[in-house]
Amino acid sequence: MTCAELVELVTAFLDGALDAETEQRFVEHLAVCDGCEIYVEQMRRTIAEVGQVEPESLSDETRDRLLRAFRTFPLD
Template sequence: MTPETMDCNELVELVTEYLEHALDPAVRARFEAHLSECDGCENYVEQFRTTIQTLGRVTADRLDPDFRQRLLDTFRGWQPDQR
């Protein structure tokens, strides 16, 4: 891996900033280059985006506490495919 490339772990750390359009252009370019080559990370970002959109429509009082905990556990335990 060269200094210009991004690995899956770095992408996971930056996904929120990416979706909020808060990455500087050089980092965003590295992020998108990795996405174009890594199906696992592409799926992760799309699932993250979909989850944010879906949960944005659900109020906290409507979420079953057990479901909320399972959802949090799933995100905490997720590991991207390593390249």
């Protein structure tokens, strides 16, 4: 599995929605790729924190900055 493939599957992995073979490949990649391991942990934390934020509490500027950050995340 490449880093780009892992990024595409991270949400399904965190939701427990991957088939057994894909999940195994995902976990094997995490075992050898520190960058992806950090990325998955950041996603876990982001999901936990964002889940507590009321959408109406974000300013337009903050929302736009967050969207730009997610759209420009480097893949490999």
